[in-house]
Amino acid sequence: MLDLGAGTAAITAPLAATGARVLAVERDPEFARRLRARLGAADNVRVIQADARTFPLPDKEFLVVSSIPYGIATALLRRLLGPRTTRLRRAALVVEWGFAKRVTEPLPRSTELAWWAARFDIQLLRKVPAHCFRPSPSVNSAQLLLRRRPGATPRGERLLWALLRAARRQPTRSARSTVTALAGKGTHRLLRRHGIDPAMPTAGVRPPSWAALAEELAVR
Numbered sequence: 001m002l003d004l005g006a007g008t009a010a011i012t013a014p015l016a017a018t019g020a021r022v023l024a025v026e027r028d029p030e031f032a033r034r035l036r037a038r039l040g041a042a043d044n045v046r047v048i049q050a051d052a053r054t055f056p057l058p059d060k061e062f063l064v065v066s067s068i069p070y071g072i073a074t075a076l077l078r079r080l081l082g083p084r085t086t087r088l089r090r091a092a093l094v095v096e097w098g099f100a101k102r103v104t105e106p107l108p109r110s111t112e113l114a115w116w117a118a119r120f121d122i123q124l125l126r127k128v129p130a131h132c133f134r135p136s137p138s139v140n141s142a143q144l145l146l147r148r149r150p151g152a153t154p155r156g157e158r159l160l161w162a163l164l165r166a167a168r169r170q171p172t173r174s175a176r177s178t179v180t181a182l183a184g185k186g187t188h189r190l191l192r193r194h195g196i197d198p199a200m201p202t203a204g205v206r207p208p209s210w211a212a213l214a215e216e217l218a219v220r
């Protein structure tokens with residue numbers, strides 16, 4: 001389990017107490033020193049002083065539990081969710097409220113957000129009011145839960161990316177015409193099976209539907 005921006009160990013310490021293997025990443029040298037002093041003796045905790053945007057991610061599957069530094073939220077999610085080869089399985093994150101709303105919109109505003117939402121189930125669990133923190137930030141926060149959707153294949157994900165890009169380029173084109181252009185004829189029933197009205201503009205198709213469709217197209 002990773003805690004990115006481990007700070008004063010408000011998350012690292014209870015994680016460590018579960019017996020999980022925890023990697024605490026903290027950029028600030030003084031916080032890192034205190035984290036080591038407090039938790040470094042435990043066999044299951046490793047503290048590294050590093051930038052969460054660039055330290056080497058584990059090469060086996062991992063989870064993240066973290067109240068992430070708000071200023072690098074996009075960079076971190078890009079790193080954790082973006083690559084096809086990501087080993088992230090689940091993440092429980094505290095993020096800024098506005099950010100949480102953006103990444104959980106059913107029809108995301110950019111191809112990148114759609115890519116994340118197609119491959120991960122992203123749920124906004126609850127609001128965390130600013131007064132829950134000391135010192136209180138100027139904005140509210142939210143608890144996000146992210147879970148990798150099962151069954152993704154490299155070919156399916158390549159098709160998914162192509163579909164999302166095509167949908168973004170021509171948002172008013174029908175789903176049927178967009179999918180036919182990429183995958184050939186006979187897509188009408190396939191779209192229906194995935195709950196997509198073939199005549200619907202691509203802008204109205206939700207990312208999980210694109211992902212399921214792409215995986216089925218990948219084995220045709």
Ligand SMILES: C[S@@+](CC[C@H](N)C(=O)[O-])C[C@H]1O[C@@H](n2cnc3c(N)ncnc32)[C@H](O)[C@@H]1O
Nearest residue numbers: 005006007008009010011026027028051052069
């Ligand atoms: C939102 S607080 C996390 C609070 C933490 N859970 C605690 O118990 O104190 C952000 C922490 O992230 C650290 N931080 C900020 N930018 C970072 C970065 N790029 N990489 C790693 N840590 C970072 C800060 O030094 C701070 O300790």
